[in-house]
Amino acid sequence: MNRLSPRRIGLALAAPVLALLVAFVITSLVLTLFGDPVLEVWKTILHVPKPRQTVQIVNAATVFYLSAVAVAVGFRMNLFNIGVDGQYRVGVFAAAVFAGQAWLPGVFNVLVAIVVAMVAAGLWAGIAAYLKVRRGVSEVISTIMLNAIATGVVSWLFAKVAQRSEGSNITETKTIPESSQLEGLKLIPGATNRVFTLVVLAVIVGVLYWFVLGKTRFGFDLRATGRSETAAVASGVNVPRMVMTAMVASGALAGLVGMPQLFGQDHNYGTTIQSGLGFAGIGIALLGRNNPIGIAVASLLWAFLDIQSNALQIGVGVAQEIVFIIQGVILFAVVIAYELIRRTDIRLEQQRVARELAAQRHSTAATEGAPA
Amino acid sequence: MRHTMKVAAVVSVAALTLAACGDSGSDKPSSSGSSSSSSSSKKSDIKVGMAYDVGGRGDQSFNDSAAAGLDKAKSELGVQIKEAAAVNGENEAAREERLQQLIDAGYTHVVAVGFAYAASVGKAAKDNPDVHFAIVDDASPDSKGANVDQITFAENEGSFLVGAAAALKSKAGHIGFVGGVNVPLIKKFEAGYIAGAKAVNPNIKVDSQYLTQPPDFGGFGDPAKGKTAAEGMYQGGADIVYHAAGGSGGGVFTAAKAAGKLAIGVDSDQALTAPADVRPVIMTSMIKKVDVAVYDFIKSAADGKELTGNNVYDLKAGGVDYATTGGQVDDIKTKLDDYKQQIIDGKIKVPTTP
Known part of the structure; x- marks a missing residue:
């Protein structure tokens, strides 16, 4: 067929x-x-977004996309990584602390910080992978637990490095130097705000996801393992190694989730950082059927609903x-x-x-x- | 594969449900934010937009205190009002957008309730020099501007008084503190409370617990968590628990009632605002007069004198206080007022960190 x-x-x-x-x-x-008022609600949600809001939709979708692809990599192998939320926080915290030190100039600081985030989040996911491969612990259970542990560990480390400006009630890590802050791209005409520069990251990840999973031997092995483990073993796939690789890859991608906001908006890790991104990713990966284009459409839909709903309280009550x-x-x-x-x-x-x-x-x- | 997908669907829907539950108050769709029209006899051309913290109007605590100030301004000054509340876990762009939407809708004065708005108020104030802003609980350079009224409170001083009250009333010599989220602002409450208790009884035992760690701000709107924490303290021997946990405080009161012990409210005079069945267990409340500060901001605007800069509402200015509703602290009132005077005179310096 x-x-x-x-x-x-x-x-x-x-x-x-x-x-x-x-x-x-x-x-x-x-x-x-x-x-x-049903009609008013739909009118508000479905109205044509202003340029400013279009930028927000693209920005939110960028973040959702990275999160969903991280989840999808696991899904393709029948691995259910609920831990993207925890991995994201570990990654963004590590990157924020690293970039805040300003050891490297400008863009190098950004690039290396991204690698730091991927390594930190990947290692965090590696714990769940190790437990599954060596001890047979279901990754569903271990990643949920690791989410809670990530919250604790990050809070504890955060308390050590956090600082607070005079008169403020917000604590945050050291702000990354101005040379490493990404101003954003003027993609939408008429908007005063800008699209995250790291929207590029989402595009790269999307293309790599499509290529590696669809066009390489590794991708074939991964999908084969997901469809039938026994068949994969019979055809010579080292399943434990695949579990390890897929889980760590999923975690490393989860590490990227926080990068667009860190470098394009927040410039530090603080108490007001966004939460729950990992869970949104699960839903979006489902909706997009783990397909790189499908996930992109689903991310945009999710972001559209989120941003358009901002007007509900003020416009419709x-x-x-x-x-x-x-x-x-x-x-x-x-x-x-x-x-x-x-x-x-x-x-x-x-x-x-x-x-x-x-x-x-x-x-x-x-x-x-x-x-x- | 298909099985995984089903589990995934259930989990992510559950996450959405939890997110929706996390912020109480605004999940009563029919009641929130519907007070746009001004029915007052007096008319004012001032339009006040209010951006609440997580929990929104109806949290019986911090946000409600701000709402009270807004309501007073509406009825006495005839200003038009509009309200919107934060969603738990939202990002910076969502806060900026909320303020911008209020400005787009023609609101001339915007009140942001809660320190989370610091950066977004600063940005909106710069972008909209004709609009006046007030921010509650922040005095940082982030939100500073010629058109910004930075409202801060001496929560540590008010908490000192209720800490002293707890120590005076405690028979066990053992009291508790439940904080909503582990952030510097709530630590300020804890610090004052402990200092006040120790001033009365240096050997008193104080249990402290925080419900959630940032970035999870659910601890300000989760009565179940508040109940569990307070139950643990009462079972451990504490007989009075003070909460600085916003909407989670309801659970602390329920636990106090079940244990036959006492609790101390926060922000509003909770012996008046809490559900009737738990009011008797609320010995006193640390009142943080957000309503006064919000009203001051709007009243000054109506009088043509816009407030700007950092306005500190401490004991001296009457910005914080302890509540006497219910008469449970009447017998120790002279002692408490004595402490109050000493703080006002500067004889007692209340710490801001525990």
Whole structure:
């Protein structure tokens, strides 16, 4: 069966569209139930974003994309890395402390700090990988635990290096030198704010993800292990080594999640840093079906909903947490829809084969039965 | 593979649900932020936009205190108001956007409640020189500007008084402190509380616990966590627990009631604002008069004298105090007022870090 047949494409698109529709209906019901202005809410969420908000959407999507790809690398191998959130915090903290020291000038500081983040987050994920390979501990359990431990460890280290300016109640690490702060790109005309320079990072990661997983021997082994471990072993794949590599790679990518904001916005690690990015990544990877383009679309959708909802409280008087309902329903609906469509696909395939077989039998029967 | 996907879906939906639960107050969609129209008889051309911290209006504590000041300004000065609350775990861009949206909607005075807004207020103030800002709990260079009123409080001084009250009232010689999030601001409460308790009884035992570590600010809106922490302290022998944990304080009161012990409220006079069934256990509250500061900012604007610079609300200025509602501290009132006078006179210097 050709992967790109019209039927396949139609079915692949049907699931997300269906999920969006279901989310739309359920959210509308919830809004009606609480007596909120349904029409106004949708108008606000679906309005055309201002240039300033478009920049914010692109920036938020950049961060979501990195997080989702980190999760997706694990998914492709049937590894469920819930620890992206913890790995992200370990990575961004390490990078912030390193870059704050200003040991290197300008861009070198940025590049090496990115490597530091990847190494720190990768090592943190390595703990879960080691536990799985050597002790058979489920990575689901160990990464959840490691998230909590990451919070504790980072807070403890943070308390040692944190400083606070006079009169402020915010503590933060040393601010990175101005020469290493990335001003951003003027991609959106008419916007006063700028797109994170490290949007480049997301593009590079996306291309590498597509290439390594789709076009290399390593990627094949990884996907094979994900589909069937026994088959992979039989074809000579060293499964424990693959688990180790995939988990550490997933962690290293998680280390990148905090980089665009660190160098483009916050310039230090402080008490007001964004949390929960790793969990958003899980949902987005699901929605994007682990496909580099799919994840990009899903990230943009997530970012769009997040940013557009900022206007809800002020414009309509509805809590912007309504977006969590929309996002949650989309996720549930999309998983159910994928399953339904998988079954439909199988049924259609069976019917096609049955039809062809019947036709074949009919034609052979016809030739056999023909009078000589 | 498919199994993993299902587990993944459940986990990420659960995460979203938790995120939605994390910030109480604003998850009552029908009630929040709906007070846009001004029905007052008096009209003012001042439009006040209020950006709350996590928890928003309805946290019965810090945000509600700010809301009280806003409500007073609305009814007495006839200003138009608009409210919006922060979402737990949001990033800097989201805070900037909230302020900018208020400005875009034509609000001439913007009040940012909470130190998390420091950088975003500084930026918005620079970008919008015609708009006036107030920020609560920050006096850093980040938010400094000719059009910014930096409101700070001497929480350590108010906490000193309730610490002294706790030590005077404690029979066990053992009290507790529950902090919402482990940040310098809340440590200021803890420092004053301990200093006040030790001033009365140098041998007193004080348990301290923080509910969450930054960047998780959920500790300001999680009553279950507050309850667990307070239960542990009461079981360990403490008989009075002071909380500086915003919305989580409700759990501290529930625990106090269940244990038959006492608790001390924070920010608002919680013997008036907490649910009726737990009010009797609230011995006193450390009142942080955010409402007065917010009202001052709007009133001055209405009088044509915009407040700028750092305005410190300490004991001397009446910015912090202890509450006497319920009459449980009436017998020690003279002693507390004596401490109060000593602090005002500078005879007692209250530390800001524990």
